[in-house]
Amino acid sequence: MNAIENVANVAKLDIGRESRRSVPEMIFAEGKSHDDLLAICKRMLEKNGRVIITRLNEQQLDELQNQFKAYHVQIFPHARAMVVRRKDYRGLQTGGRVGVLTAGTVDLGVAEEAVMIIQEMGCQTFLEADAGVAGMHRLIEPLKIMIENDVDCLVVVAGREGALPTVVAGLVDVPLIAVPASSGYGYGGRGEGALMAMLQACSLGLAVVNIDSGVAAGVVAAQIANRVARARAAH
């Protein structure tokens, strides 16, 4: 039996058959022509009843909004992202709950990407912006909201020195996905400083995704929340 023959055995496995479907496909608009983008969106709307589009520029965003007047269109302005649904489309409601915190308002674009994909994966989201550590008192109200809503997972976005996830993970006991944002300047300012800080975090209980990657954080957070929600629902 050669190398390839061995691989065949994997076929007997049956991992994530249905759940895999719950990670929706997304359209990355950057660099796509209007016609191509429109064609792809229409094809996905036909197939799935819904299409998710990220990294649109101003013009693309306006054009698509015009094209899809017959649909339900949801805009995420800071992320320049968009979800279009057939009016009869029924989204998933899993019962998962994810909190999203940002250190500054400048990080809202990254946070909105996370919010969008988490919601499209069926979870409820709780977004609180501008909870940065330079003024610790700004952190209290947002954290209270997260705890009162008993979130299953936290996504925490921070640029600059990226200290917020460390501080939050030292105060709460919820799995935390940290997202470094490129909202810094000078040495380490394109997100490397925040990335290093999050990987070095003194607090335990957090893991990290790549710089500015709201989508990557959102998917893993939703997977965590959905697994919890399935256990809750299995009564």
Add this chain to the structure above:
Amino acid sequence: MNAIENVANVAKLDIGRESRRSVPEMIFAEGKSHDDLLAICKRMLEKNGRVIITRLNEQQLDELQNQFKAYHVQIFPHARAMVVRRKDYRGLQTGGRVGVLTAGTVDLGVAEEAVMIIQEMGCQTFLEADAGVAGMHRLIEPLKIMIENDVDCLVVVAGREGALPTVVAGLVDVPLIAVPASSGYGYGGRGEGALMAMLQACSLGLAVVNIDSGVAAGVVAAQIANRVARARAAH
């Protein structure tokens, strides 16, 4: 009201009161004298009935084993780590389940650190080593085991090109914590290559901890599994 006065409001919150206790303290042995190390261990055994010690050298490991003959001692040889328990110590059993995969046998030290802390946080672990992508067929059996045991979270350790988490996350639907290992060589060989690859992973559904950080991966994985287990148990 000044900056500090505002912070006081945080006192009304009640986050993670009991769960916080479930992240056990660990003793980092590196650079500690025998006497200091022994004293700390004894104090913790007295207080908690258990002590967890990481990064022991050969000599420290032997000495402590001799000192604690009256206790139940568990050795993690590749990680050079150790758990010492009073004979009447009853560990936590949460019902959480975590799978741990490594790309090579060289990564076992990192994996064992994760296994140790996950178990001490009350979860069951399933460890499969040497499932690397250079021979895809080696991956089948380990993945089958993970799925049959319905793990709540996966920890995947890989050095060199760090491709294993990407491949696994493309096949399963379980939240995945990726750990880059410093088991490479040359350009990018101290774990930066694996770290970059994991942060860049094409597959969605994974998050990353710092190079060689089995402990950081273990804690966040156990927090995920424990939250799922609590939901399961809440029937």
Add this chain to the structure above:
Amino acid sequence: MNAIENVANVAKLDIGRESRRSVPEMIFAEGKSHDDLLAICKRMLEKNGRVIITRLNEQQLDELQNQFKAYHVQIFPHARAMVVRRKDYRGLQTGGRVGVLTAGTVDLGVAEEAVMIIQEMGCQTFLEADAGVAGMHRLIEPLKIMIENDVDCLVVVAGREGALPTVVAGLVDVPLIAVPASSGYGYGGRGEGALMAMLQACSLGLAVVNIDSGVAAGVVAAQIANRVARARAAH
């Protein structure tokens, strides 16, 4: 005899006299004025009957197409490259066979550069795009095609985590030239992550060229295939 005199001995060598000619000259269009570019192309067409132009912008591509209506013009749209031949030009046919795989459609530009130069060096090419490791099943059909056509060498292009060459080299036994693409983002996203991963690859049997360098990969792959083809033809 001084340093320079010694060098004269090299003159007695006779390395690659005719084969050297098989690496065709290419015109790099970036930053060249229309007039300069046109003049160079015309001179090469006169001399060789063929000219190969890379890194054209949209406008240059349109202008040259108009100028060379009397010629046979072949466009590589993703690479923004072009081959112009006199209608009576007879290309080389060596019998070499090279397969070209990409991890994503975004890497087609790099792949097309490789395909172009491999064909102009006389080999047959087999291009399969979007065979990335995030969904292993997408890899099967492309690999089957490569094997059925018994390729002499593989060029594999991948951005992001750059895992495809490692996985492919673990499954086949053909010399493999890996090309990291700059199609990533965040930490390691300009191709360094993919480059590191390819240099660190657990699988043996692959070598690497610089980021986005379809031309460099194509030339070495064609040299390999052509050497095999010459051996086949020498019966």
Add this chain to the structure above:
Amino acid sequence: MNAIENVANVAKLDIGRESRRSVPEMIFAEGKSHDDLLAICKRMLEKNGRVIITRLNEQQLDELQNQFKAYHVQIFPHARAMVVRRKDYRGLQTGGRVGVLTAGTVDLGVAEEAVMIIQEMGCQTFLEADAGVAGMHRLIEPLKIMIENDVDCLVVVAGREGALPTVVAGLVDVPLIAVPASSGYGYGGRGEGALMAMLQACSLGLAVVNIDSGVAAGVVAAQIANRVARARAAH
């Protein structure tokens, strides 16, 4: 008048004539032979009545202690540093007050270097270790002490994610000198992560010295405190 002649004008200036003397010379022991080290120390004791020695190894520390039994010897054990004074030596008392905070006990070596030089420059010091942000409550008592003693300047040492200076600078209004420590691990663990975080700090009111440089932080902090003290004393 040529370039050099112009420089002569600087001679008319009279900058820091006496204060310059308040930055004491220090002996860096690393790599010095016992005989050389001893000779230098003796010469300085003769000249100044005091000698400050940094970066001693265990053996050097023991040997010098033996040699200087007739003197007043002060050891800084974590910093492996030492001040030797003639018994009749009268140190400077400026009235300046500097607080020194560390994130972890592992950073005590760096902090002690700062404390030593600040004291030798005539200031009072207040050292509080292990005030890290992973448990915000550990920060309260140390900060209270700093405020009650009305420190003129703060030195804050932190490794790993280096968040402590940002958090402290957000709570107090005292000039703050931040020192990144090399007490991290993995990506960014040799102090670069902490250095980046401190340079990127969201809070204003802090400046940074090089990794592990307790001496550099101490001197600038003492200069600040001494300038304040001189103003206080000028009544």
Add this chain to the structure above:
Amino acid sequence: MNAIENVANVAKLDIGRESRRSVPEMIFAEGKSHDDLLAICKRMLEKNGRVIITRLNEQQLDELQNQFKAYHVQIFPHARAMVVRRKDYRGLQTGGRVGVLTAGTVDLGVAEEAVMIIQEMGCQTFLEADAGVAGMHRLIEPLKIMIENDVDCLVVVAGREGALPTVVAGLVDVPLIAVPASSGYGYGGRGEGALMAMLQACSLGLAVVNIDSGVAAGVVAAQIANRVARARAAH
């Protein structure tokens, strides 16, 4: 008592109650729409009688100047920054004195940011540009001015090899805040060279802020000077 409860104790502290107010809020204009920018400025003028705006582009600068004709408008042309005050606004006068030196005229933008915030924090400033070390004689006159005005703190801005702070700190005895400027080229030219040089400085008595960060330098310098001034005023 849990982690959060402990934090409540911080409320009894009273750090920097009034002085904290002396760090004025600043508006970062980059990327803000005209309407948003105008609205924020108006709100701050109403609340505080003054607004400070940094990183304006040419157009924003012109537009705001037109809008605020009824106010006292101060422009910092190299920094593209602006302070707008109600005509009856009375700025703070603390008696603090800060000197600002630049190595080249190209560094004036960074220096002006520092000057602006230092003045708004109530200090007097003394700005001398183009005192670089390539011609040491150019340094004499500026240093003389600093000494004659008995500055409490120096801000020194330098790009390229960043040697000026080292040389100045070797000649004077005033706390010095060094600012690396991104005015270099080639290897290390985006300010990393200057940053490294300043962190490595042989002279003691200086601390560093991030690349191009006139504001960060200005705030810490003003805090130093203001603390000295308060001591002077406390007679």
Add this chain to the structure above:
Amino acid sequence: MNAIENVANVAKLDIGRESRRSVPEMIFAEGKSHDDLLAICKRMLEKNGRVIITRLNEQQLDELQNQFKAYHVQIFPHARAMVVRRKDYRGLQTGGRVGVLTAGTVDLGVAEEAVMIIQEMGCQTFLEADAGVAGMHRLIEPLKIMIENDVDCLVVVAGREGALPTVVAGLVDVPLIAVPASSGYGYGGRGEGALMAMLQACSLGLAVVNIDSGVAAGVVAAQIANRVARARAAH
């Protein structure tokens, strides 16, 4: 059909069935205990009649030589590597021919690793050391030897500025695998300078493996030569 089911189709492929066997397993001695190492070697000798061991230290090398006196033992002294064969073991003879060049004698260790694995994969090797570009005349004789033996592939090892592969690829028409060696110093001296130079090479027709990776270069070179040899043999 789910993701995993699709993978099963790969089983119908039949890639490299026999040739895959021609990449021999190697034992990496570094960090292995004497007993473990001996046990592994014996098991492989039993199974295959041959064992290849790399990165032995002096002591391991001596011990194994003593242990295997009944076998045919071949030492590669600069590489600290060893091949042990049963006396009746018959190695593969494919007819492939590979040339190996080094820039300096310091690079012989890397070159020997390549030679060893190429020979064990059945090819003939031609090794010429110290052909560096600092004295071009030293390059003539080695190149002549390569051409006279009509090598199918060249492996070129160089540290420092790594120019040799560029120069050689500009003179010959044989596929070239370049190996950067860590035999440099200062900036770029751990092989990054040579790696960059080889990836940037002006000459076309070369590909690169990781720093010091004689094994990786040897395997891909042998695969190339063996494919040519099979074509030659297929008459």
Add this chain to the structure above:
Amino acid sequence: MNAIENVANVAKLDIGRESRRSVPEMIFAEGKSHDDLLAICKRMLEKNGRVIITRLNEQQLDELQNQFKAYHVQIFPHARAMVVRRKDYRGLQTGGRVGVLTAGTVDLGVAEEAVMIIQEMGCQTFLEADAGVAGMHRLIEPLKIMIENDVDCLVVVAGREGALPTVVAGLVDVPLIAVPASSGYGYGGRGEGALMAMLQACSLGLAVVNIDSGVAAGVVAAQIANRVARARAAH
């Protein structure tokens, strides 16, 4: 005597009184407004009879050419640089001789900057472009010209793998100033690869300036040649 008083002694030195004048001032046009640029040029023409302007954009170049029709204007098109002289201006003729070589035509801009400043410092220049090592034969004629003209110093510009200075320094015995050019791509392509290669060069007898710095290379080369010329002239 304090620190500053000591500096006064330097005034007795008399270094480079007249020669210092031979390094002409240059105007860096980048980022200067037309009016500012024109004003500076006119002032320098008045004072010195000559002005040297570097890094002009197309428009600036055209405008200045128009403005200075009454002067002798010399354009360096690849460097986008310009020398304007009053018609009666008599340049320096020192008798120094400097050769300038480039690896590719793409490096001509850097080379022209060097040529310009070398000529303005009174030396004769010999420029040969496109002498790269990918085809060693292209190097012969240029080197012959350098030797026949008995140059006192060589400036060698190369991008990509930066091998040319190493090869040339191995063949000639003239002090060589190497200039890395940013004409590469991918890993190490912004000149770092070439810079590393030149600093690592196996050949002795060369020193390096920063990436793309034709001016820095030109000045040091002219200083060398002029010192030789003065010795020749001193008969």
Add this chain to the structure above:
Amino acid sequence: MNAIENVANVAKLDIGRESRRSVPEMIFAEGKSHDDLLAICKRMLEKNGRVIITRLNEQQLDELQNQFKAYHVQIFPHARAMVVRRKDYRGLQTGGRVGVLTAGTVDLGVAEEAVMIIQEMGCQTFLEADAGVAGMHRLIEPLKIMIENDVDCLVVVAGREGALPTVVAGLVDVPLIAVPASSGYGYGGRGEGALMAMLQACSLGLAVVNIDSGVAAGVVAAQIANRVARARAAH
């Protein structure tokens, strides 16, 4: 005529025939066994009457001193280097003059390597240590000595912030070779900070060699001085 044939033409050149001989071979002792080292030294002594050995460890230095009692042995203690000459050996005296300056005493090892090779290439050297810029007055006397001896070239060694070459080049008019030393610490402390600073130097008239490379600096400096000396001697 093929590529190699063209190279033959280089043979007609006659570059540096005799001068090339003036760059003496050196023995790099690091990693060489006692027997090998001794054998090489003896062979060179026989051939040339002189041998130069660098990077000796303590033991090698002692052993060779013992072996060569019958010879004239010159030790460079900080560089751990050695020149052994037959008693009748007559060194070259070219009349070239080179000054060598160091910023600190810690840089003496690098400086001595330069001094040794410069002397062996026939020049007179003038070494002044500890002329660093932290105290500008320490620079005066050394510079005076350089000027009074009318040196043809300066070698300037500096670690840490590497400012000395910039300052010196701004004061004198002699070609200057700067050597970054790895005598720093923390960020940029292995010589990269000094290297960047020297490449970015505001002053013109200097070029740089690799970190700690006293030999590379010495050879190029001696070549410059020797060319000047030949011109002086040609009367």
